[in-house]
Amino acid sequence: MGQRSIIEPFRIKSVEPIRMTTREERERFLEHAGYNPFLLRADDVLIDLLTDSGTAAMSAEQWASIMRGDESYAGARSFYRLRGVVEEIFGFRYVLPTHQGRAAERILFSTMCKPGDVVPNNTHFDTTRANIEFLGARAVDLPIPQGRRPSEIHPFKGNMDVDALERLIVEVGAEHVPLVMLTVTNNSGGGQPVSMANIRDVRAICGRHRIPLYIDACRFAENCWFIREREDGYGSKTPREIARELFSLADGCTMSAKKDGLVNIGGFLASNDETLVRQESRLLILTEGFPTYGGLAGRDLEAMATGFEEVLQEDYLAYRIASTAYLGRRLTEIGVPIVQPPGGHAIYVDAAAMLSHLPARLFPGQALVAQLYLEGGIRAVEIGTVMFGSTDTETGEERAAEMELVRLAIPRRVYTQSHIDYVCEVVGDVFAQRDRIAGLRMVWQAPPLRHFTARFESVCAPSSPNDLSND
Ligand code: F0G
Numbered sequence: 001m002g003q004r005s006i007i008e009p010f011r012i013k014s015v016e017p018i019r020m021t022t023r024e025e026r027e028r029f030l031e032h033a034g035y036n037p038f039l040l041r042a043d044d045v046l047i048d049l050l051t052d053s054g055t056a057a058m059s060a061e062q063w064a065s066i067m068r069g070d071e072s073y074a075g076a077r078s079f080y081r082l083r084g085v086v087e088e089i090f091g092f093r094y095v096l097p098t099h100q101g102r103a104a105e106r107i108l109f110s111t112m113c114k115p116g117d118v119v120p121n122n123t124h125f126d127t128t129r130a131n132i133e134f135l136g137a138r139a140v141d142l143p144i145p146q147g148r149r150p151s152e153i154h155p156f157k158g159n160m161d162v163d164a165l166e167r168l169i170v171e172v173g174a175e176h177v178p179l180v181m182l183t184v185t186n187n188s189g190g191g192q193p194v195s196m197a198n199i200r201d202v203r204a205i206c207g208r209h210r211i212p213l214y215i216d217a218c219r220f221a222e223n224c225w226f227i228r229e230r231e232d233g234y235g236s237k238t239p240r241e242i243a244r245e246l247f248s249l250a251d252g253c254t255m256s257a258k259k260d261g262l263v264n265i266g267g268f269l270a271s272n273d274e275t276l277v278r279q280e281s282r283l284l285i286l287t288e289g290f291p292t293y294g295g296l297a298g299r300d301l302e303a304m305a306t307g308f309e310e311v312l313q314e315d316y317l318a319y320r321i322a323s324t325a326y327l328g329r330r331l332t333e334i335g336v337p338i339v340q341p342p343g344g345h346a347i348y349v350d351a352a353a354m355l356s357h358l359p360a361r362l363f364p365g366q367a368l369v370a371q372l373y374l375e376g377g378i379r380a381v382e383i384g385t386v387m388f389g390s391t392d393t394e395t396g397e398e399r400a401a402e403m404e405l406v407r408l409a410i411p412r413r414v415y416t417q418s419h420i421d422y423v424c425e426v427v428g429d430v431f432a433q434r435d436r437i438a439g440l441r442m443v444w445q446a447p448p449l450r451h452f453t454a455r456f457e458s459v460c461a462p463s464s465p466n467d468l469s470n471d
Contacts, residue, residue, distance in 0.1 A: 006322040009315040010413060013060060018046055026374050034455025035370045035440055037379045046377030047419055048411070052345040054100075054258035054265060055411035058303060062262065065306040069299025078301040079292040082268075085305040089240060089312070090217070090247045092270035094277040096284050097294030097301060101218060101256025102127040104269035107283045108214065108254055111276060112178040113137040120168055121181040121216070122147070122160040123189040126387055128181070128216060130448045140168060147189045148402060150339045150350040155230040156195035157341075158186030158223075160202055174209040183216040184223035184246070188383060190405070191219070191343020193226035196234065196246060203249040212251035212273075218259040220246065222344030225317040239312045259345065262307030262412055266300050320344070323420065324410055330424040336431050345409055349427070351384060352404035354434055360385045360400030362439025366456060368406045368430070371437050376426030381407050386442070387451040
């Protein structure tokens, strides 16, 4: 018997129309948005792959949880339910709800970091890096070398380079490293998983130097599924058991529940350190809210608690990872260069390889994003020089990012297989015209996190790699 189709393990109870636009309309919308997909109206997008964050479809059970939300200002029942679920899955005693991940990051770093400190991570997400740098500390990315090479296959490309970590700690002194972070899965590095063995090695180094280890847990369930599929000794464990083991190696975590919490808003900061939590609570009260709601409604806490239970279900994770792999496999068959192997929540197109006629200063990733929208109303996001590069204020020269990627992030439980087939067709059509895609010139920017608001203009495509005088 042949392998059967991967089906969505749910049926649809409530639908939301999406709108096809004409090419002329899209040209107008894109120009109006300064070639920046963040500045498009969502109603003008057909398939929205900008992010998997806060874009999940909630289940009937989550909507029922919403109705059970306790909106008491202090001590709400919904908080205690969330705390119970977090303790059960993540194993941490103290949990501070926050409106989303970056609020947890800001509170954590403001409490632990001072100017001159260094925070290592496999790869910092953009807001994580920005929150560290905002405090005058340095965010250092230490992925394994394979993690920097898009086409290379490795089962745990999200791993941290442990030798580099040891060297960095010795070089700057453990007293200047207030914490080490591991991002699971490694979003900016291609949605790639981190192995349990690597987490254990990082834990051992942290232990020797008495440095706390924190997990950026946004996509923990997807990471646990990869561990089960790819790491020896985990094949018969449940995702929940793997999660318990993973977090038992850490001192705390930050969580954006907008990813593997299957909710549209929410997050938390968790640890076992009572003294630290008292300090963090003070900051939480200052800007987020009382520690039993942290800027969220009681119903949000309920939906989050139910989401954490659902995200670890095996049929959900099997489908989720298989459908992302399906998109990756089809694009690879067409010849589109992508980060291999496919990650958990997204496919990352290697724009530097696909648009090799465009140098980093003509923003190949952003140019590809623009083309995907023009061609088929698909919204994607650049993870390259626009996001991680910078312009030298004196020379005006662009400092390029290490990779020029375009992320096709897949919202959870939102699009069906036929939507994904449509995405493959559009990417295929763009790929066929890749040599004619023009670069972009950045005409306005506001660092930090310039990618959210930067504006661009199209430049004529250079006729040869040596003829770039048109900018
Ligand atoms: N850490 C990682 C690894 C993330 O991917 C994100 C958000 C955050 C932290 C911050 O969480 O948005 O709730 O404040 N990533 C989204 C994305 C925005 O599109 O990848 P947040």
